[in-house]
Amino acid sequence: MPVTDVTTDAENLTMTVVADLAAPVERVWAVYSDPRQLERFWGPPGWPATFTAWDHTVGGKGNYTMNGPRGEKASGTWEFLRIDAPHSFEVLDAFADDQGTPDPDLPSMRMVFTFEPSSAGTRMVTTSYFESVEALEQVVQMGAIEGTKLAMGQLDAVLQDLRDYAQGKGTTVELLDDTHVRITRLVDGPRDLVWRAFNEPDLVKKWMLGPDGWEMTECIVATVPGETYRNSWAPVGDTEGEPFGFEGEVLIFEEPRRAVTTERMQGQPTETLNDMSLYEEDGATLITVLIEYPDKETRDMILATGMADGMEASYARLESTVLAV
The missing domain is CATH 3.30.530.20 (START domain)
Structure with a gap:
């Protein structure tokens, strides 16, 4: 399981995920910049994601839908705020409808992904910034921590040749x-x-x-x-x-x-x-x-x-x- 630590900080309104990956930074970046590879792990087991739109430029969007085993659907959208290949990128992540329109009744968050060389290969740190304590708590209660761990548990298979x-x-x-x-x-x-x-x-x-x-x-x-x-x-x-x-x-x-x-x-x-x-x-x-x-x-x-x-x-x-x- 690549996730080594998940920390929530109510004072600073953040949730931080640390993962150690057995692959070089360039390989990890390639996975996060290719929707076909992202689909293999962006979503916990049983909820595979399909990216229906992908514009990997500042101001562009990536829309996705996770499909549950009984026909359930959960959609979201990324708006790319900053891209610094292959070191980091930043998105505005929001729950959305099937067309990628953000849901105003559910919390959105700013997510910063950073990739740094490590002895194992790459240390990835993902920090999510929330607008309020209530938004942070709501996402945690929806199962974000366990879902993230399970989803990231699929990443090793994506990073290596099959x-x-x-x-x-x-x-x-x-x-x-x-x-x-x-x-x-x-x-x-x-x-x-x-x-x-x-x-x-x-x-x-x-x-x-x-x-x-x-x-x-x-x-x-x-x-x-x-x-x-x-x-x-x-x-x-x-x-x-x-x-x-x-x-x-x-x-x-x-x-x-x-x-x-x-x-x-x-x-x-x-x-x-x-x-x-x-x-x-x-x-x-x-x-x-x-x-x-x-x-x-x-x-x-x-x-x-x-x-x-x-x-x-x-x-x-x-x-x-x-x-x-």
Whole structure:
């Protein structure tokens, strides 16, 4: 987690975020001056941002919308007040509507980003200036501190080449909080083929095989919000066990980059929210799945089943399937 300190100062009406980044200043500047790279972390997990306007000049604006997993939206706008590449820039940050018009009922803030060389690479300091104590407290109560930490936690993957960041690490599981888990796996293959492998029944049946000694008996895919999917498995031969399966509803389907679904074991009420995104770089695709559990106990119980090992076996088969297409 690159954020090392977050400090609020009611006397000076500021919130300061310090982050230590393992990349040179020029690389960090490139990330903050390119909306396509900003979109990969400007917004906490589950709320990816899309920049709909970008004029990186003094007086210009950058408008963005963060899209929640259940269709929620939260928009904002930057007005660039000062740009001193690659050392610092300053914006007026405000909540806004979809067209980038600031919302007068919500607080705005002046944000100063500075980048300085450090032994690790770059120390970034972001200082937000508020007009009143009430505005500062309102933003904090809205979850700005935790949201910033979670959003910045995605930055390491953006700063490094994708293969350097994830190749050879297998399936990685990160506990973000009591109810959210992030799972990542790099697949050596283009995003469009990985997307097909998740959404075409003939391909799904080649890799989503279940435990050893089991076979997939049902594969009903869903590609439209509101539709339901269903996958089932059963033991083969002398393998012991009762048939089982999972089902759920599609909430978001944005080919070929993001799909959000609910998931529950057939016949069980407990439901998770699975937010999958695909990002391609240099012919490789990073699969990121953000899972939201109803509570910590359910999270720990499911992780204890060996879910990560099962997912790694499946993703390894998925990679072989993609390479064979």
